Amino acid sequence: MKRRTFLQVNATAAVTGSMVLNSTGAFAAPKNPGEVRVLFLVGDYWHPGMMQETHWRRVLGITGWRLMFAQSSQFVTPEVLSQTDLFIFCRYSGGDSVGWSPLGIVEERPKSAPWMTSEQEDAIVENVNRGMGIIPVHCSIWNPDNKKFMALIGVEKPIMHGPIRAMTSFYDMNPNHPITAGVEPFEEVDEIFGADMLDVKYEPLMRAKETNPDLDRLALWTREVGDGRVVMLNCCSTQEVCWKKSMKEIMWRSAFWAMKKDILPSGLIEGREVDR
Numbered sequence: 075m076k077r078r079t080f081l082q083v084n085a086t087a088a089v090t091g092s093m094v095l096n097s098t099g100a101f102a103a104p105k106n107p108g109e110v111r112v113l114f115l116v117g118d119y120w121h122p123g124m125m126q127e128t129h130w131r132r133v134l135g136i137t138g139w140r141l142m143f144a145q146s147s148q149f150v151t152p153e154v155l156s157q158t159d160l161f162i163f164c165r166y167s168g169g170d171s172v173g174w175s176p177l178g179i180v181e182e183r184p185k186s187a188p189w190m191t192s193e194q195e196d197a198i199v200e201n202v203n204r205g206m207g208i209i210p211v212h213c214s215i216w217n218p219d220n221k222k223f224m225a226l227i228g229v230e231k232p233i234m235h236g237p238i239r240a241m242t243s244f245y246d247m248n249p250n251h252p253i254t255a256g257v258e259p260f261e262e263v264d265e266i267f268g269a270d271m272l273d274v275k276y277e278p279l280m281r282a283k284e285t286n287p288d289l290d291r292l293a294l295w296t297r298e299v300g301d302g303r304v305v306m307l308n309c310c311s312t313q314e315v316c317w318k319k320s321m322k323e324i325m326w327r328s329a330f331w332a333m334k335k336d337i338l339p340s341g342l343i344e345g346r347e348v349d350r
Contacts (some may be wrong), residue, residue: 078316081187100142110139110333115150115163115189119171121213123310129316131163132340135326146174148187153195155206160333161198164211165189167219172316195220207332211221211307215267226280228276228297233268236289239312242266244293244320246281252337253296253305253327254279262315266291267308280324282309294324296331303332319344 105111114130117123125305134141140160144150147170173184179287190198199222204206208226215232217223224230242264247254254349257280266282268291275297282293301334305328315321326340 075135090227091130098141101154105157106212110137110159110161111140111209112139112141112160112329113154114141114143115161115165116164116211117171118213122313125313125316126211128160128312129313129322130325133322133340136190136341137329144148146170146187146310147189147194148174150189152193152196152200155194155197155289156211157208158201160207160209160329161201162209162211162329163214166216168215172175173276174214174349187247188218190223192220195223198223199226200305202303203300203332207286207305207334209305209307209332212267212311213263213309213310215269215306225272225274226297226299227304228272228274228295229306230272231267231270233270235265235267235311236284236287238265240262240265240284240286242309242315243283244280244309245283249278251277251279251296253324253331254294257320257323260318260320262318262321264309265311266293266316269308303334 075163083312101111114127116126116130122276130140165308166189167186169186170319171186173186175184183290200206210227215229217228218232240263241260243261247257247259249255264282266284266289268289277296277298278292278294280294281290283290289309293309295306295308307324307328310316310321322342323340326342327337
């Protein structure tokens with residue numbers, strides 16, 4: 075083994091244990107009374123993680139909830155999910171786009187962690203049934219081999235979205251559901267996956283219409299499974315759509331609804347410079 079490789083491997087081995095512990099350390103202690111833990115797994119080659127993290131922080135940052143972001147899918151463990159109140163993720167099937175390393179600087183990326191393993195899939199289903207809320211976002215629908223997860227969101231088969239960054243009209247907001255009641259229709263660039271739905275109970279909340287080619291697809295729906303709730307946010311691929319007041323409002327309300335909490339006024343406004 076070359077000296078440089080030898081030193082890198084041994085340095086990694088020496089600190090990996092403590093770094094992994096620190097990476098999940100927020101979940102090591104029991105929750106305090108009233109504490110809410112929101113776990114995020116966002117970001118891959120096609121869907122910038124920092125963009126998604128920034129928008130979720132801007133929307134939910136004033137809640138006082140603990141917003142925690144997994145830096146690799148390997149940290150989404152059954153133990154962590156068992157202490158999670160709300161799991162928000164935007165990840166299609168396959169390995170992480172880059173491998174995670176506890177070293178600050180690397181010459182070669184380590185092997186990436188897989189998503190979604192059967193263990194992770196079982197833990198998601200189990201914890202939704204016990205009462206955890208989940209918000210799968212956009213490309214999360216593209217986990218076709220994880221049949222238990224697909225059944226959880228009510229989808230038999232996902233269908234690839236249309237032209238990337240096509241102008242999309244969001245409309246047909248469900249006036250009877252607390253997530254979309256009173257939310258104004260809007261237009262912005264986005265990409266909407268299609269879905270052949272299973273014969274299960276779900277509630278459609280919003281549709282999206284694209285042109286060239288003409289596509290009209292379900293962009294938002296909910297399910298209740300066991301004691302938990304699912305909000306399938308089948309949109310939010312671009313930063314532009316996340317700046318829209320209506321989408322921010324949907325993100326805000328979805329988080330409260332998924333955890334069976336009273337939906338508080340958001341105070342959200344549209345714009346790039348000031349969010350509230």
